[in-house]
Amino acid sequence: MTTTPVTIRGYRPADREALHEICIRTGFQGGDATGRFREPAILPTIFAEPYAALEPELVFVADDGDGVLGYIVGTADSVRYYADFRERWLPTVADRFPAPAAGVGEPADPDEDLRNLLHHVELMLVPEIAAEYPAHLHIDLLPPGQGRGLGRRLMTTFLDALRSRGVPGVHLGMSPANTGARAFYDRLGFAPLIEGGDAPTNYLGLRL
Template sequence: MSGERRLRIRPAGEEDLGPIVRLDAEAFPADPYPYFVLRQFLACFPDFVFVVDDGADLVGYVLSTPPNAAHSWILSLGITPGLRGQGLGRQLMTRILSHLRGEGVHAVSLSVEPGNDTAVALYRSLGFLPDPGGPRADYFGPGAHRLLMTLTM
């Protein structure tokens, strides 16, 4: 990415809410999180949201839950469409997983649309395994099937 701004992964702050909302809508145009949900996630889990900052805007984010009985969930990973395939998702996941290990997490789960082969491959390459039984039909409502995956650390 020569000639472009330097990308930096950092913890999200209150000032990042608007750009995260925009980024989420770009990354998931069919079903973005509502503003109030992202607002609450940022307020409730401030130490578990990381962003990719290019110096002018945010181009990626990851959101996880704090540990509960040494278990955490990745709730969302979004990369601006024009920068996908350049390793930013892997870098964000590596960063959040390292952070979660430091918080005493032993297992991390996530859900992914079963047909999102790129995301499934990324998660598999990081050590996530699909839950037995395959995709769960209607996990997020009618027609919203999800594959649940878990990483044991």
């Protein structure tokens, strides 16, 4: 049995639909988010597509010639990125995903929680982490692309791009329940920055 060679390459505008689909199909603790949300399209609207719009030079995909199997997206400067998200990206999608009504307490469900995050994206910025690890990333692979070393190849390409820009460190946030992903990051040398307790997100960092 032969495996089709996979190329790690830079993002092209024609890849946007693939980013959209892959983000949804891997958007629930690494598994398919279809059926988990009323509007699963909000996931790539927050976690994939804005990177392609705002910092496409730091978006890379794994392409087997028949299509994209996975991607890595990110930014070299999280503070600047979230400012650009609010100023340049949010106005293009706000009407499609309106903010929850103000003053109604906690979000009613996961969809409302995500819409709140879309309209207050700065909630994802942890200043004390961004000061030392200014870059951040998201990486996703479809099942046919997993277990083939593509995640490491995508990470290597992305981290090399950060190093070429003189970025001192990179961080990421992940669900504590995603133990498979945690093992992957541990092997790459990421160290815990914030974890434990009741926090819904663990933060890991890597010095470059």
